[in-house]
Amino acid sequence: PMIHILNGPNLNLLGQREPEIYGAETLADVERLCAERAAGLGLATALFQSNHEGEIVEMIHRARSEAAGIIINPAAYTHTSVAILDALNAFDGPVLEVHISNVHKRESFRHHSYVSARAEGVIAGFGIQGYDLAVQRMAVLLG
Ligand code: DQA
Numbered sequence: 001p002m003i004h005i006l007n008g009p010n011l012n013l014l015g016q017r018e019p020e021i022y023g024a025e026t027l028a029d030v031e032r033l034c035a036e037r038a039a040g041l042g043l044a045t046a047l048f049q050s051n052h053e054g055e056i057v058e059m060i061h062r063a064r065s066e067a068a069g070i071i072i073n074p075a076a077y078t079h080t081s082v083a084i085l086d087a088l089n090a091f092d093g094p095v096l097e098v099h100i101s102n103v104h105k106r107e108s109f110r111h112h113s114y115v116s117a118r119a120e121g122v123i124a125g126f127g128i129q130g131y132d133l134a135v136q137r138m139a140v141l142l143g
Pocket of ligand 1: 078103
């Protein structure tokens with residue numbers, strides 16, 4: 001089975017952007033980490049990133065025919081996007097939500113997620129290890 005790992009705005013700058021919050025590792029490191037973990041579990045991963053809300057909606061539409069499950073870090077759109085929630089509601093498989101930082105320790109506007117209403121589980125504050133843990137959980141959910 002294929003898992004799509006979708007990443008929202010500014011995550012292309014992972015490693016350069018506020019490293020005291022998001023760490024020094026890059027999205028390429030996330031991609032490698034997930035691919036290695038998935039291979040050991042008999043899964044495949046494809047990682048995508050966009051800074052545009054509508055493109056993320058279209059990535060979710062593509063996942064309808066290409067992916068058994070979605071791991072998504074919607075970044076700032078987590079806190080604003082009904083469109084991303086609606087797109088995920090049109091996807092049949094399991095959805096896991098990942099945040100690199102502990103959003104609950106930060107500003108109150110980061111405490112609410114539209115996506116959590118659709119997610120089987122949420123990981124926050126585990127750094128990029130959260131993606132690795134999400135791949136492991138996805139293997140259980142797809143098993
Ligand atoms: C984030 C948390 C969001 O609040 C923020 O807007 C991001 C990244 C995280 O991974 O910790 O861009 O989703």
